[in-house]
Amino acid sequence: MVELIPLFMFGAVCLVLLFGYPVAYSLAGTALLFAGIGIVTDTFASAFLHALPSRIYGILTNQTLMAVPLFVLMGTLLEKSKVAENLLNSMALLFGRLRGGLGISVTLVGMLLAASTGIVGATVVTMGLLSLPTMLKRGYSPSLATGSICATGTLGQIIPPSIALVLLGDVLSSAYQQAQINMGLFSPETVSVGDLFVGALIPGLLLVLCYVVYICLVAWLKPTSAPALTANDLEVESERRVSFIGSLVPPLLLILAVLGSILAGIATPTEAAGVGAMGALLLALSQKQLSKEKLREVVISTTQITCMVFLILIGAALFSLVFRGFGGDDLVHGVFEDMPGGVWGATLIVMLVIFFLGFILDFIEITFVVVPIVAPVLLTLGLDPVWLGIMIAINLQTSFLTPPFGFSLFYLRGVAPESVKTVEIYKGVTPFILIQLCMLFVLALWPGLITWLPGLLSR
Known part of the structure; x- marks a missing residue:
């Protein structure tokens, strides 16, 4: 009975969370x-x-985690400076002559916005407010419009520089070191956030490509579901070109500066986050979208999100220590070792557990509660930490999109017009869920799609 206390402890915290109490507390x-x-x-x-005082001190002085408030500041600034709105208008005019062109525009803008904010909720709400009324007005079916917005919004989970990958990188680094100790090795190597960013590039771009292909297929098979814009909706070619260049180039250069400095080894993720935050500030100033009141909103929002993340971190550190004090890590290790199917059976069970927990817990809670428990065991069994991190991120992305509890669905339902029925949102996201499940299957069969690029750049 005593050895089952860690399981009771895990069940108790899930029950408390279901009652709606703050995660950290x-x-x-x-x-x-x-x-x-x-x-x-x-x-x-x-x-x-x-060990709790030293663990808390380590959290507050962790240079990797310093990237969190900077990336949040960068995303909040871009959200408030109407960058997404200008991008969407220009992209819609660029692809507007094509059937499904507006849907393609929403996907591409959502990808750029996801790379800018790194927060699923912010991307879904922003795209829902900006693009959903326009898509419905232009004759798009409600299911295709809502499905594409929800799916594109969840790209903030995987498209770098994602805050989810920053937090996962820190947790997996600790888990990798623990796994090395479990195997009797004392390697100084760790899992860097930069490796996760690089590893996420190919899967993220493949997902975007699959989304675009699906929208094109729907537009081809059902033209009335995704019509082209009428001539009255399109501006003169010269005006469109100026608008397109002026709205696309600045945010694209900012994202390239952030990711490029990390990939080239010029800057750490934390230093690149500082570059991104400063670039977003200059971009907002150049477009005259940063008043004193708006700056105050940005700072307050950034502080609130940062405090929430670090309070959860401290609570998760205490939970992890007590869990290990009851022998929870040994219990999990024993369960996984005895599981049929070996490492793949254990990985499948972990992925299913994380998928269902994604219905009731946000990615921060899962990252700091579940991943520290299961990751050291899976890494000890021989899994690649970068592959595991990306698989968890895409798995959570799929969970946040799955009815009836997906977080992305709740975010869009909150800003969608009353004329859009909830069942249409559920119907719209179903094909995108299947796309993401297929992507997980492909990445499991060919893990090199994740590990090849980090390995190439590390040489």
């Missing part, structure tokens, strides 16, 4: 409650709590 409170019971009943190794 739920993690810390559940951990302290079980630790207190364990100390009284002499079933808990209290020495693990002695």
